[in-house]
Amino acid sequence: xxxxxxxxxxxxxxxxxxxxxxxxxxxxxxxxxxxxxxxxxxxxxxxxxxxxxxxxxxxxxxxxxxxxxxxxxxxxxxxxxxxxxxxxxxxxxxxxxxxxxxxxxxxxxxxxxxxxxxxxxxxxxxxxxxxxxxxxxxxxxxxxxxxxxxxxx
Amino acid sequence: xxxxxxxxxxxxxxxxxxxxxxxxxxxxxxxxxxxxxxxxxxxxxxxxxxxxxxxxxxxxxxxxxxxxxxxxxxxxxxxxxxxxxxxxxxxxxxxxxxxxxxxxxxxxxxxxxxxxxxxxxxxxxxxxxxxxxxxxxxxxxxxxxxxxxxxxxxxxxxxxxxxxxxxxxxxxxxxxxxxxxxxxxxxxxxxxxxxxxxxxxxxxxxxxxxxxxxxxxxxxxxxxxxxxxxxxxxxxxxxxxxxxxxxxxxxxxxxxxxxxxxxxxxxxxxxxxxxxxxxxxxxxxxxxxxxxxxxxxxxxxxxxxxxxxxxxxxxxxxxxxxxxxxxxxxxxxxxxxxxxxxxxxxxxxxxxxxxxxxxxx
Numbered sequence: 001x002x003x004x005x006x007x008x009x010x011x012x013x014x015x016x017x018x019x020x021x022x023x024x025x026x027x028x029x030x031x032x033x034x035x036x037x038x039x040x041x042x043x044x045x046x047x048x049x050x051x052x053x054x055x056x057x058x059x060x061x062x063x064x065x066x067x068x069x070x071x072x073x074x075x076x077x078x079x080x081x082x083x084x085x086x087x088x089x090x091x092x093x094x095x096x097x098x099x100x101x102x103x104x105x106x107x108x109x110x111x112x113x114x115x116x117x118x119x120x121x122x123x124x125x126x127x128x129x130x131x132x133x134x135x136x137x138x139x140x141x142x143x144x145x146x147x148x149x150x151x152x153x
Numbered sequence: 154x155x156x157x158x159x160x161x162x163x164x165x166x167x168x169x170x171x172x173x174x175x176x177x178x179x180x181x182x183x184x185x186x187x188x189x190x191x192x193x194x195x196x197x198x199x200x201x202x203x204x205x206x207x208x209x210x211x212x213x214x215x216x217x218x219x220x221x222x223x224x225x226x227x228x229x230x231x232x233x234x235x236x237x238x239x240x241x242x243x244x245x246x247x248x249x250x251x252x253x254x255x256x257x258x259x260x261x262x263x264x265x266x267x268x269x270x271x272x273x274x275x276x277x278x279x280x281x282x283x284x285x286x287x288x289x290x291x292x293x294x295x296x297x298x299x300x301x302x303x304x305x306x307x308x309x310x311x312x313x314x315x316x317x318x319x320x321x322x323x324x325x326x327x328x329x330x331x332x333x334x335x336x337x338x339x340x341x342x343x344x345x346x347x348x349x350x351x352x353x354x355x356x357x358x359x360x361x362x363x364x365x366x367x368x369x370x371x372x373x374x375x376x377x378x379x380x381x382x383x384x385x386x387x388x389x390x391x392x393x394x395x396x397x398x399x400x401x402x403x404x405x406x407x408x409x410x411x412x413x414x415x416x417x418x419x420x421x422x423x424x425x426x427x428x429x430x431x432x433x434x435x436x437x438x439x440x441x442x443x444x445x446x447x448x449x450x451x452x453x454x455x456x457x458x459x460x461x462x463x464x465x466x467x468x469x470x471x472x473x474x475x476x477x478x479x480x481x482x483x484x485x486x487x488x489x490x491x492x493x494x495x496x497x498x499x500x501x502x503x504x505x506x507x508x509x510x511x512x513x514x
Contacts, residue, residue, distance in 0.1 A: 035234075035235035035238055038234040039235045039236060039239055
């Protein structure tokens with residue numbers, strides 16, 4: 001029987017064993033980490049709100065007043081101007097996502113967190129907000145006030 | 154200089170690396186034909202680590218409370234990606250951990266590893282076993298399903314039978330007169346805060362004692378080694394035994410993963426406190442032998458309740474079992490025979506009663 005030369009053959013065999021061991025170990029670790037990473041991602045929350053909700057009944061709001069309503073998963077601001085006109089805006093401040101409110105003394109929309117100010121068309125007019133608030137459409141259907149997301153034309 | 158060597162030098166300059174790893178390097182493991190039993194404690198520890206990891210993952214989505222618990226576990230199992238696997242592993246590892254802990258305990262009895270100077274190691278191990286049973290009992294209720302609800306009702310009711318303190322203990326466990334959402338909140342607190350803290354402490358004590366005394370050599374092997382010292386063989390703990398232990402852990406992980414994937418743990422139906430108990434209510438298998446015994450004791454023994462007698466007998470037996478090492482020196486051979494007899498009897502009784510409990514409806 002021929003004996004192998006230890007110095008030449010063995011390194012190759014050793015490398016082979018190391019590759020098999022290392023590969024197996026790597027595969028084991030990946031197969032443990034992959035499910036955990038997937039598990040950590042929260043499942044998407046179903047947005048059951050749709051694109052349209054009944055925000056209030058006619059007569060609920062007086063001129064120069066407002067109300068916060070749930071629109072999908074986020075709050076929306078429905079307000080009636082002093083002239084008796086309805087406006088609907090996203091109530092999520094574009095700065096750091098606080099919920100804004102209507103200031104009937106200033107006739108403006110105000111975010112209490114960092115003193116951001118928007119006009120009644122949602123435009124950011126002072127303070128830190130970087131973008132205007134999203135504007136929703138308001139329809140009066142019978143005695144229901146319906147707000148809906150503006151469709152891109 | 155590689156990053157690894159640099160890090161080692163950095164540590165060495167501050168902590169004197171040699172002192173830190175010295176005890177580990179010195180530690181050896183005896184090599185004989187019964188060496189395989191040394192793996193069981195390590196496997197139990199590995200399963201406990203798995204429990205901590207999967208438990209933390211489950212906490213991300215689990216919500217305690219009678220109105221939410223069942224739904225949140227359902228959510229984990231149906232909506233969260235790999236949630237079924239994580240929960241299944243948690244349940245399977247819990248059961249395997251109890252099994253390996255029991256096997257570890259009986260191996261210590263039969264190999265007489267409990268004897269002087271390792272009495273405290275045995276005691277700390279017994280405390281760990283009781284903590285593990287507490288984990289099992291409290292965790293069983295958390296999914297708030299029918300089976301667990303009634304098993305908890307029965308289990309806490311049995312606690313209530315203990316003379317003098319039983320009723321207070323039951324009310325403490327239940328958080329009131331009955332098993333309600335308040336019980337669930339309590340069990341959740343025990344399961345994720347109280348028990349993990351205590352268990353970590355006792356695991357550290359247990360490991361420190363094992364490290365301090367070294368591995369026990371079974372008396373038969375020890376005697377042979379004394380007469381012919383050239384036969385005595387030791388293996389370095391690091392890396393020789395350590396790598397073998399890792400292999401055992403890897404096999405345990407394989408068994409665990411296969412069981413969890415092929416036989417996913419069931420959830421059952423949501424508990425309804427006002428529905429009648431369905432047939433086939435039973436505790437987890439490791440409580441079965443006690444449950445079955447209590448079922449078989451007559452309602453009245455002489456003038457006391459049968460259940461009270463059963464609890465007192467189990468309490469006394471548990472106490473004797475905990476103090477087992479201390480009987481070894483008393484009376485020499487007699488004490489030794491008593492311990493072996495108790496070990497064989499306990500093992501046979503537990504196995505027989507468990508099978509009986511599952512066979513008899």
